[in-house]
Amino acid sequence: MRVIAQIKEMLALVLDEALHYKTAPEALVINSTKPEFEGDYTLVLFSLAKPLRLAPEKLGEQLGELLVQRFPAQMARYTVIKGFLNLTLTDTYWLQFLDEQATRNSLQETWLHGKKVMVEYSSPNTNKPLHLGHLRNIFLGWSVAEILKNCGAEVIKTCVVNDRGIHICKSMIAWQLFANGATPLSTDTKGDHFVGDYYVKFNDELKRQIEQLVASGRTKQEAEKEAPIMKATQQMLLDWEAGKPEVLSLWNTMNGWVYEGFEQTYRQIGADFQKTYYESNTYLLGKKFVSEGLAQGVFFTKEDGSTWIDLTAEGLDQKLVLRGDGTSVYITQDLGLAQEKYNEFAYDQSIYVIADEQNYHMKVLQLILEKLQKPYAKGIFHLSYGMVELPSGRMKSREGTVVDADDIVAEMIAVARRKTEELGKVKDFTAEELESLYRMLALGALKFFLLRVDPKKKMIFNPEESIDFQGFTGPFVQYTHARICSLLKKEAPRSGPLPAISFLPAERELLLQIAHYPVVLEQAVSEQNPSVLAIYAFTLAKSFNSFYNQHSVMQAESAEKKQLRLILAQQTARLIDAAMGNLGIAVPQRM
RNA sequence: GGUCCGGUAGCUCAGUUGAAUAGAGCAGCUGCCUUCUAAGCAGCAGGUCAUUGGUUUGAAUCCAAUCCGGAUCACCA
Numbered sequence: 001m002r003v004i005a006q007i008k009e010m011l012a013l014v015l016d017e018a019l020h021y022k023t024a025p026e027a028l029v030i031n032s033t034k035p036e037f038e039g040d041y042t043l044v045l046f047s048l049a050k051p052l053r054l055a056p057e058k059l060g061e062q063l064g065e066l067l068v069q070r071f072p073a074q075m076a077r078y079t080v081i082k083g084f085l086n087l088t089l090t091d092t093y094w095l096q097f098l099d100e101q102a103t104r105n106s107l108q109e110t111w112l113h114g115k116k117v118m119v120e121y122s123s124p125n126t127n128k129p130l131h132l133g134h135l136r137n138i139f140l141g142w143s144v145a146e147i148l149k150n151c152g153a154e155v156i157k158t159c160v161v162n163d164r165g166i167h168i169c170k171s172m173i174a175w176q177l178f179a180n181g182a183t184p185l186s187t188d189t190k191g192d193h194f195v196g197d198y199y200v201k202f203n204d205e206l207k208r209q210i211e212q213l214v215a216s217g218r219t220k221q222e223a224e225k226e227a228p229i230m231k232a233t234q235q236m237l238l239d240w241e242a243g244k245p246e247v248l249s250l251w252n253t254m255n256g257w258v259y260e261g262f263e264q265t266y267r268q269i270g271a272d273f274q275k276t277y278y279e280s281n282t283y284l285l286g287k288k289f290v291s292e293g294l295a296q297g298v299f300f301t302k303e304d305g306s307t308w309i310d311l312t313a314e315g316l317d318q319k320l321v322l323r324g325d326g327t328s329v330y331i332t333q334d335l336g337l338a339q340e341k342y343n344e345f346a347y348d349q350s351i352y353v354i355a356d357e358q359n360y361h362m363k364v365l366q367l368i369l370e371k372l373q374k375p376y377a378k379g380i381f382h383l384s385y386g387m388v389e390l391p392s393g394r395m396k397s398r399e400g401t402v403v404d405a406d407d408i409v410a411e412m413i414a415v416a417r418r419k420t421e422e423l424g425k426v427k428d429f430t431a432e433e434l435e436s437l438y439r440m441l442a443l444g445a446l447k448f449f450l451l452r453v454d455p456k457k458k459m460i461f462n463p464e465e466s467i468d469f470q471g472f473t474g475p476f477v478q479y480t481h482a483r484i485c486s487l488l489k490k491e492a493p494r495s496g497p498l499p500a501i502s503f504l505p506a507e508r509e510l511l512l513q514i515a516h517y518p519v520v521l522e523q524a525v526s527e528q529n530p531s532v533l534a535i536y537a538f539t540l541a542k543s544f545n546s547f548y549n550q551h552s553v554m555q556a557e558s559a560e561k562k563q564l565r566l567i568l569a570q571q572t573a574r575l576i577d578a579a580m581g582n583l584g585i586a587v588p589q590r591m
Numbered sequence: 592g593g594u595c596c597g598g599u600a601g602c603u604c605a606g607u608u609g610a611a612u613a614g615a616g617c618a619g620c621u622g623c624c625u626u627c628u629a630a631g632c633a634g635c636a637g638g639u640c641a642u643u644g645g646u647u648u649g650a651a652u653c654c655a656a657u658c659c660g661g662a663u664c665a666c667c668a
Contacts, residue, residue, distance in 0.1 A: 029608090029610095031610095034611065034612095036611085036612085037611075042611090044610060044611095045610095046609095046610065046648075046649080047609095047610095056648095081611070082610090082611065083610070083611085083648090083649090084610080084611065125668085162668070165667090165668065166667080166668085167667095167668080279668095304666085306666060315593090315594070316594080316664085317593090317594095317664060319664095320665085320666055322666090323666045324666065325666080327666085329665090329666070329667085329668085330667075330668050333668090355662095356595090356596075356662065356663095357662055357663070358662095358663090359595065359596080359662075359663070360594080360595080360662085360663050360664065361663090361668095363595095384596095386596085386597090386661095386662095387661090387662090389661095391602095393661095394661090419630070420630090422630095423628090423629095423630070425628065425630090441630090452604080452605095453603085453604065453605095454604090454605085456596085456597095457596090457597075457604090458596090458597080458661075458662095459603085459604085460602095460603070460604095461603095462602085462603085465602090465603095465617085468603095468616080468617065468630095469630055470616085470617080470630060470631090471615085471616040471617060471630095472603090472604080472605095472615060472616040472617085473616080473630085475630055476616090476630065476631085478630085479628080479630045479631075480630095480631085482628070482630095483627085483628055483631085486627075486628060487627055487628090490627070491627095531604095531605090535605070535615090538615085538616090539615090542615090545631060545632065546631095546632070546633090548627080548631085548632085549623095549631070549632040549633080550632085552626075552627065553627060554626090554627045555626075555627075590628085591628085591630075
C-alpha cells in the first residue's frame with residue numbers, strides 16, 4: 001500500500017469536488033512532515049495557491065477541513081503553518097496499514113513486469129587484476145540488476161571481457177622474457193595477479209629500454225617506438241591477428257589463468273553473469289555496420305579510405321568508425337556488440353555500467369545507432385559512474401597506488417574479525433559460522449561504502465583510514481537487523497489484526513519510515529541509483545534504534561503495546577533485509 | 592580551445608523537478624550498559640552552500656558571468 005499515493009488521490013478528489021480544480025494526483029507534491037512540526041505528511045501550498053487564486057493559508061485551511069470531513073477514516077487532523085498543510089492520518093488507518101504490510105507475503109513489485117533488461121557490468125581487461133574502481137562498477141551493476149528484478153523485470157547480467165589487444169600482449173611478452181616457464185601454480189599466485197605482475201614487469205622493462213635509448217641520443221618519442229620490447233609486442237599483436245598457433249596458445253593459457261583468478265574474486269564478492277562476451281569473438285562484428293551506414297548515407301569515406309560519421313550537427317565531432325586499412329576501432333566493435341546482444345536477447349533496455357570517462361564514447365555509440373535507425377537504440381542507457389579516487393588523485397597502476405580488490409576484501413575481513421572478537425558477542429559460533437559472519441560484515445561495510453554515494457559522483461577513498469563499521473555504514477544496519485532478530489527470537493508477534501491502539505512519537509516515526517520503502521524503491525529504479533536505498537536502510541535502522549532505546553518491547557506497558565512493537569520490529573527487519581538485499585548486502589541474525 | 596561534470600561543516604557525503612531554522616556519519620567534547628545486543632542512544636560544538644549579479648512571494652537548488660578542480664574531444668581501448 002502506498003500511503004503518499006493515497007493521500008494524493010484524496011487531495012485530487014477534494015480539489016475537484018469542492019474547488020473544481022482538476023489535477024492529476026501524481027502532479028501533487030507531498031513530503032514527509034519535518035520532525036519539528038506536528039503531522040505525518042505535508043502539502044506545499046504555494047504552487048496550488050496561484051491557479052486557485054487563494055492565499056496559501058486560506059487554501060490550507062479549506063483543504064484541511066475538506067479532507068477531514070470527506071475522509072474521516074483516514075484523515076485525523078491538520079495544521080496550517082505558513083504555506084504548508086500538515087496532515088495527520090488516523091491511528092485506524094495506520095493500524096490497517098501495518099496489518100496489510102505484515103500479511104503481504106512478498107515485497108516484490110510488478111512495475112516492470114514483461115520488460116527485459118540487460119545489465120553489462122564489470123567488463124575487465126585480462127592483463128591485470130580487479131581494483132577498487134572495478135568493485136564500484138560491479139556492486140553498482142549487481143545492485144541495479146537486483147533492483148530491476150525486484151520491480152518485476154527480467155534481467156540478464158552480462159560481462160564483456162576485453163581479452164585481446166596490445167595490453168594483453170604486453171603481459172605475454174613479459175612472461176616470455178622473464179618467467180622461465182613459471183605459472184600461477186608453480187609460484188602459488190592467484191592467476192590474475194600473476195599475469196598482472198608481468199604487465200608491471202613489461203612497463204619496468206620498457207621504461208629501462210627507453211632510458212637507455214634516450215641516453216644514446218634518441219628523443220623520447222623515438223625511443224618509445226623503437227624499444228625492442230615494444231616492437232616485439234606489436235609483432236605479437238599482428239601474429240595474434242594472423243592466428244599464429246604458438247601465440248594463440250600462450251594467449252589462451254594466460255587468459256585462462258586470469259579467468260580463474262577473476263572467478264575466485266567474483267565468487268568471493270557475490271558477482272554473477274548469465275552471459276559473458278569475449279571481445280576476441282565480437283571485435284569484428286561491427287564491420288558490417290559500415291557498409292550499411294555508407295549505403296544509408298550516415299557514414300562517409302575519406303580519400304585515404306577511412307570511414308567516418310559527422311556528428312558536428314549534434315554538437316560533437318567527426319568520429320572514425322573504420323580505419324584506412326579496413327580494421328575496426330573501439331566504437332565499431334561496440335556497434336556490433338549492441339546488435340549481437342539484441343539478436344540474442346531482444347532487450348527493451350540495455351544498461352552499460354561504465355565509468356564517466358566514457359560519457360562521450362557512449363553518447364556517440366547511441367547516436368550512431370539512432371542514425372542507423374536501430375530499434376534498440378533508444379533502450380541503451382549508460383549508467384555512468386564517477387571514478388574512485390585517492391586523496392592524492394586518481395589511482396595509477398604505474399605508481400603502484402591502485403587499491404587491489406582482493407586486498408581490500410581481505411583487509412575488510414580482517415577488520416571484521418578483529419572488531420567481532422573485541423566485542424565478544426558470538427563466542428558460541430562455530431568456526432564456519434564465524435567465517436561466514438566476518439565475510440558478511442566485511443562485504444557489507446565495503447559494498448555499503450561504495451554504494452551509499454550517488455553513482456554519478458566521483459568518490460574519494462582514503463587507504464589510510466579503514467572503512468568504518470560505525471555510523472552511516474553497512475555494519476550499523478546489519479547490527480540493527482541482528483538486534484531485532486534477537487528480540488523476535490524471544491517472542492514472535494501473533495498473527496491477526498492489531499487491536500485499536502495509539503502511537504507514541506517514536507513508534508510513529510518508525511512507522512512512517514516503514515511506509516516510505518516503496519517510494520524509495522521507485523526512486524532507485526527510475527534514477528538507476530542504489531544509493532537512495534542505502535540512505536533509506538540507514539535512516540530506517542536509525543529510527544528503529546532510537547525507538548528501541550526509548551521503549552521496551554518485552555516490558556511494554558500493555559499486551560497490545562507489546563504486540564504493536566513486535567510488529568513494528570518485525571517489519572523493520574524485513575525492510576532492512578529487502579533494502580540491503582537490493583544492494584547485494586546480506587544481513588545476519590546475530591553479530 | 593570546444594563539450595560535459597563537479598565545488599555544501601576539519602574530513603566523507605545527503606539535500607539540486609525552487610519551499611519551513613541547510614542535514615547525516617566520522618573526527619572533537621558531555622552524558623547513558625544491575626532491564627530486550629553500547630557495532631547503540633541522547634546531547635554540545637562545527638556552515639559567507641566557490642564568488643558576484645539576476646529571476647522569484649521564496650534560491651544550496653533556476654539563469655548569467657567569474658574562479659578552482661576533473662573528464663573528454665586519438666586511424667588507443
